[in-house]
Amino acid sequence: MTDLPVPSEDLPVHAEAPPARFRKRLRQFAESPGAVVGLIALAVIVLVAVLAPLISPQNPYDLMQLDIMDSRLPPGSQSFDGLPYLLGTDSQGRDILSGIFYGLRTSLMVGVVSAIAAAIIGTAAGLLAAYLGGRTETLLMRLVDLQLSFPTILMALMMLAVLGKGVINVVIALIIAEWATYARTVRATALVEREKEYIEAARCLRLPGWRILFRHLLPNCLASVIVIGTMQVARAIGLEATLSFLGLGASVTEPSLGMLISNGYQYLLSGLYWISFFPGIALLITIVAINLVGDRLRDILNPRNS
């Protein structure tokens, strides 16, 4: 009796109950100190962005609160009313720290919204291509190939050249530039999943096509979508910052991080480093934190590793 196969850790993930699986994944995640640091940093950043109106020393969008007397003060200075400017002020007397808090809102919003929208469109396209096959697949995948042969920034520039400047247009440009990545990955995963027994079983049960697609195929492709999605949020934030830096994104009055950096550029050459430097650091921490988390998620969720 002793040589009966004993259920081991190596069983396919489908066999585990969801809570146990989740706890195992959580434990796996915590094994990497970098990822934990990233997750904590990310939590703080999101919290700061959400609570920005409550915790900012100043509302940087409210022109009434800005004092031109306080412009271009170095970090650690005091305002006219005795308020400290921890990270200094920019050319309009805007507190850099508050600017960063509010800028994070715009940046995170653009990153998350565009990544989610691109994920939905891309996943739908990838699933349809894999499930329907034939002409639909050829057409969709040709489009994906075509798009992926152009760099994202060029696609985004093309879109902005057509749509004009502005945050909303940047979001649209990012969605159009990034959906193809999801479509390609989801199709590849779905093609493998489609051949497995549980799909065949679902077909034998004569379940309707949409049910097989969304209840059976989709959940098993989600792991890769989550992994790409995390990375894409970071990419989108970076790209939005770049486009805003080039003057094609956020408006001057409601700056994102990229716009803040861009505002400070002309002063950088005269040694007023803080206007660009600190928003850049905030951008950097955000992107690195998301990437650390995403890297770990990829290691855990990659079926080849489990």
Add this chain to the structure above:
Amino acid sequence: MVTSLIRRTFQALIVLFAMTAIVFVGVNVIGNPVDILINPDANAAEKARVIAHFGLDKPLWEQYLRFLGGIVQGDFGTSFVYNKPALGLILERMPATLELAFTALFIALAVGLPLGLYAGLYPNRVSSKVIMSGSILGFSLPTFWVGLMLVLVFSVELGWLPSNGRGDTVELFGVRWSFLTGDGLRHLLLPAFNLALFKTSLVLRLTRAGVQEVLPQEYVKFARAKGLTERRVIFVHVLKNLMIPVITIVGLEFGSLIAFSVVTESIFAWPGMGKLIIDSINLLDRPVIVAYLMMMVVLFVVLNFVIEICYTLLDPRVRLNARD
């Protein structure tokens, strides 16, 4: 070989054609050229005259044919800002961008290949781990911010290198180049390094991954068993098999270097195509935008085409598959 060449050429032409349609529809249908071309204060007669002049009252297919005809003749219209042919403006700026992109590519390969090889051969050394962590930074740091920091450190604080323009240029083959003069080289260094950063990380990681994939292969073991020197094993057997992914990436990324030079050129006031396109988008200089986009489309289609051909020449397996 010949059939696949013909088929690829045909595919490339279809892509080109499709992209002209997309750019045309994008600029002329989604964006309204009338708003851009006409002064909002103009009266009705003036508006009608301009619309007729640019053929905007004609049906769409006729406008498209006119647009295609223009492209074939290299005529993209006249820049509103510079009052010069749009294509000429772009071609004028092209050498500066190409110079920057090639220098960046050179840096990326010169730094990325040896470091990647090292990190792949000795993955457990501390120095390898430092290199790999550094490459993660190279990926994560936004290019434009690194550019600003380079300016801050090397131009503002240390005062070693200039932060804008091309410096002295020398004319060679009728084009002005910076890399032939000492001053030009000094101007070239920061922007090229900035542009190269991301690609260096990419080449580095790719090389390392390649080395680790190739090392356990039978033919490497066999080469070692034959008693070949470690040098020959690494430089002939390992490196040669790495070249396919590296060449693909170098080819593909060369295009993206040109696209990303938009950012670097804006920071360092490098007078190339990228700076021109950003200025044109900001000033709504439509002919220049269209000309730039079409140039990039042609560039990418040609690059992809060349890479496919290189593939076929380098890897016999691709050739065999194509025959099926």
